[in-house]
Amino acid sequence: MFAFCTDPETLSSLSWMLCYLTTAKHMGLYYAFGTVLLLLAITAPAALAFGFGGAVMARSRIPPIAWIGKGYVSVVRGVPDIAFFLFFVIALDQAFEWLRHQVKCPDWGQPVRQGNDFVVCPEAKLPLGNAPQWVHESYGFSLAVLTFAIVFGAFAANVLYGAMRAVPKAQIETAEAYGMSHRQAFRRVLVPQMWVYALPGLSNLWMVLIKATPLLFLLGVEDIVYWARELGGTKTPQFTAYPHGDWRMWYFLFLLIFYLCFTKVSEVVLERVMKRLTKGQATTGGESQRKAAA
Amino acid sequence: MKTLILTTAALTLGSTMAFAEAHSTVRMGTEGAYPPYNFINDNGEVDGFERELGDEMCARAELTCEWVTNDWDSIIPNLVSGNYDTIIAGMSITAERDEVIDFTQDYYPPTESAFVAASADVDVMSGVVSAQTSTIQAGYVAESGATLLEYATPDETIAAVRNGEADAVFADYDYLAPIVEASGGELMFTGERVALGGGVGMGLRESDTELRDKFDAAITSMKDDGTLNALLVKWFGDEVGTY
Numbered sequence: 001m002f003a004f005c006t007d008p009e010t011l012s013s014l015s016w017m018l019c020y021l022t023t024a025k026h027m028g029l030y031y032a033f034g035t036v037l038l039l040l041a042i043t044a045p046a047a048l049a050f051g052f053g054g055a056v057m058a059r060s061r062i063p064p065i066a067w068i069g070k071g072y073v074s075v076v077r078g079v080p081d082i083a084f085f086l087f088f089v090i091a092l093d094q095a096f097e098w099l100r101h102q103v104k105c106p107d108w109g110q111p112v113r114q115g116n117d118f119v120v121c122p123e124a125k126l127p128l129g130n131a132p133q134w135v136h137e138s139y140g141f142s143l144a145v146l147t148f149a150i151v152f153g154a155f156a157a158n159v160l161y162g163a164m165r166a167v168p169k170a171q172i173e174t175a176e177a178y179g180m181s182h183r184q185a186f187r188r189v190l191v192p193q194m195w196v197y198a199l200p201g202l203s204n205l206w207m208v209l210i211k212a213t214p215l216l217f218l219l220g221v222e223d224i225v226y227w228a229r230e231l232g233g234t235k236t237p238q239f240t241a242y243p244h245g246d247w248r249m250w251y252f253l254f255l256l257i258f259y260l261c262f263t264k265v266s267e268v269v270l271e272r273v274m275k276r277l278t279k280g281q282a283t284t285g286g287e288s289q290r291k292a293a294a
Numbered sequence: 295m296k297t298l299i300l301t302t303a304a305l306t307l308g309s310t311m312a313f314a315e316a317h318s319t320v321r322m323g324t325e326g327a328y329p330p331y332n333f334i335n336d337n338g339e340v341d342g343f344e345r346e347l348g349d350e351m352c353a354r355a356e357l358t359c360e361w362v363t364n365d366w367d368s369i370i371p372n373l374v375s376g377n378y379d380t381i382i383a384g385m386s387i388t389a390e391r392d393e394v395i396d397f398t399q400d401y402y403p404p405t406e407s408a409f410v411a412a413s414a415d416v417d418v419m420s421g422v423v424s425a426q427t428s429t430i431q432a433g434y435v436a437e438s439g440a441t442l443l444e445y446a447t448p449d450e451t452i453a454a455v456r457n458g459e460a461d462a463v464f465a466d467y468d469y470l471a472p473i474v475e476a477s478g479g480e481l482m483f484t485g486e487r488v489a490l491g492g493g494v495g496m497g498l499r500e501s502d503t504e505l506r507d508k509f510d511a512a513i514t515s516m517k518d519d520g521t522l523n524a525l526l527v528k529w530f531g532d533e534v535g536t537y
Contacts, residue, residue: 024337090375097376110501116374116394117501125376130319133360136377220364220377230327230334233449234456236476239329240336243476246453 008241020242029227033258036213036224039141043148044206050153055160069157076154084151085218089143093126100124137221144219152209159201164190166197168282196277196285203270207263228255319358320505321378322348326363327447328469330529331384331494334363343529344382347401350521351496351512367427367446370394373499380498380509384466386430386491396500398510400493401522403535407431409485410470411462412455418485421461424451430490431464455481468530 004011005019020026057069076084097120098112105121112120122128127135167190175185216223232248278285324332326340335341340361352359362378373381373395386405387397407430409418424443425432435442443460445451452473454460463470467487474481496513498506516522523536 024339025334028338094375114501117499118375119499119501120376129321129379130358133362136362220372222363229447229449233327233447234452234473236329236472238472238476239333239341242336246456248453 016242020244023242025231028222029224029231032222032224032227035141035221036216039145039148039213039216040210042145043152044209046145046149047152047156047205047209048202050149051156051158051160054153054157055164058157058161059164073154073157073161076151077158081151081212081215082218085147085215088150089147089219092146093143094118097124097126100126140220144216144221147219148209148212148215152205155205156202159198159205160194162201163194163198167193193281196274196281196283199270199274199277203266203274206266206270210263210266211259224255224258228252319360320352320380322352322359322361323364323369323373323378323381324348324361324383325366325369327366327449328384329472330468331466332382343525344384346529347516347522347525348382350516350525351509354512354515355508357508365446366429370497373497376499379502379505380496382496384469384494385497387493387495388430388491391497394500395497396502396506397495397497398506399513400495401513401516402494402526403537404489404491404493406467406487407434407464407490408467408470408483408487409462409464410452410455410474410481411484412458412481414482414484416461416484418462418464422459424454424460424463425465426451429465431466434488434490435464452481468534471531 002019002022004015005022008016008019011019054069054072057065058073060066060069097118101108101112101120101124104123108121110119112118127139171189171193172185175189176182180188214223214225217226228251229248232246232251234246235243237243274285275289278289280286280290324340324344326332326334328342330343332340332342332344340363345361348359348361364372364378366383369381369383369385370391372378381395384402385391387400391397409416409423411418419439421440422443423435423438423440424445425435426448427444427446432442432444443451443454445454448465448469451460451463451465455463462484470483474483496509498509513522516525517537526534526536
């Protein structure tokens with residue numbers, strides 16, 4: 001990166017450190033922070049959408065739809081995350097490939113399962129075998145987002161389901177007495193009011209989601225934990241210009257600080273959101289806000 | 295939710311027919327944590343004996359190759375499910391692995407494994423010995439009467455000896471030699487060396503016989519003209535076994 005980094009052995013400790021921390025390999029680590037933040041930025045709204053859908057379905061008056069919603073919530077919540085991540089992603093990937101196989105290669109002679117091998121025709125591979133590495137990585141990343149969204153969506157669905165029930169019945173009845181349809185009452189009265197009940201549960205989920213991002217490594221995405229382990233391991237002088245001992249502790253300490261700062265910032269933001277949502281609500285929080293202002 | 299489903303469907307069935315041809319790119323799967331066989335260099339790229347060997351083999355077989363890294367633990371399952379096409383990661387040919395995947399002929403003669411400890415008087419047959427999970431060395435230790443301590447990465451097996459969790463580490467001699475040399479007397483070889491496995495070969499799916507034959511031919515030609523021996527000496531030093 002810097003011109004003086006060409007011969008690290010001659011450097012003083014400070015500039016050695018500067019060169020060491022700016023190797024292309026370390027860029028992988030910094031890039032991985034972006035990956036984690038991007039994952040959170042996409043997964044959180046996606047999980048919320050899954051959760052909202054699940055909660056609405058679970059509340060449905062049509063029994064089959066309600067069963068699907070409730071089934072989704074209880075099955076996904078009941079399966080250990082790690083089992084879900086190991087099994088579901090492989091199954092999902094193979095299901096996609098099998099579907100494409102059926103569409104694109106109807107005349108393929110060989111069976112898809114050959115002993116241990118899962119073989120689909122080359123046109124059905126996802127991503128295609130000759131796609132560049134970044135396509136493979138983004139595909140892995142989207143599978144990760146989808147899996148995270150499904151898992152956390154189930155928890156969010158339960159939170160939202162409870163929050164919808166927590167909105168006082170009298171509010172809905174009043175809305176209907178004013179002549180709103182069921183749907184209008186849901187959209188105009190219930191949904192705007194439920195967030196204040198949902199937020200404590202959702203903020204919990206957000207915290208758990210932040211801490212769950214190292215699961216990415218299980219899905220083959222090179223996340224910050226992978227890089228911390230790889231970079232922190234002992235490096236012998238034969239294979240690197242920057243040999244060092246076992247520095248994993250420092251790398252993991254850095255990760256710990258990162259996660260702590262991140263959750264702290266989240267707490268502060270969530271607190272503000274809570275204040276905003278409580279405004280004018282018929283809850284104890286809303287009541288005390290009203291009294292303080294008066 | 296609707297857009298999500300639509301996006302997924304588009305991703306799944308999206309027409310990418312334009313460049314579909316069998317094995318136009320061969321994805322080479324490696325661990326990237328086992329110098330000198332394979333490791334990630336300062337530039338963040340796969341490097342080492344197997345990188346050079348693999349690139350040369352691909353050139354001879356006229357294939358375009360791309361390198362990917364994968365955890366050692368799941369390196370066989372991910373090959374079998376088609377995430378990459380080969381395993382070239384210092385993997386010894388054994389009967390158990392051969393049941394699940396296919397191997398090319400060996401490109402590294404049957405390896406010697408060795409014990410490394412922090413002091414010379416460690417009894418490697420009864421003490422605590424660390425080894426990497428799912429390796430022939432782990433299998434050997436488990437049967438030797440010593441207490442086996444397994445780790446996911448090779449680096450952690452060494453760290454376990456350094457911080458006293460294990461009395462000794464059992465691994466390929468060629469992996470240990472540079473580490474012992476660099477430790478400045480802190481670590482040393484101990485006990486007898488043990489010959490294990492049927493040499494190191496490249497792993498492929500059992501259904502992929504055509505690709506295996508191509509790489510097999512490339513290895514044969516490299517053995518014949520001496521380039522493989524030159525590579526072995528370059529990365530492992532003069533005392534390495536050659537063909």
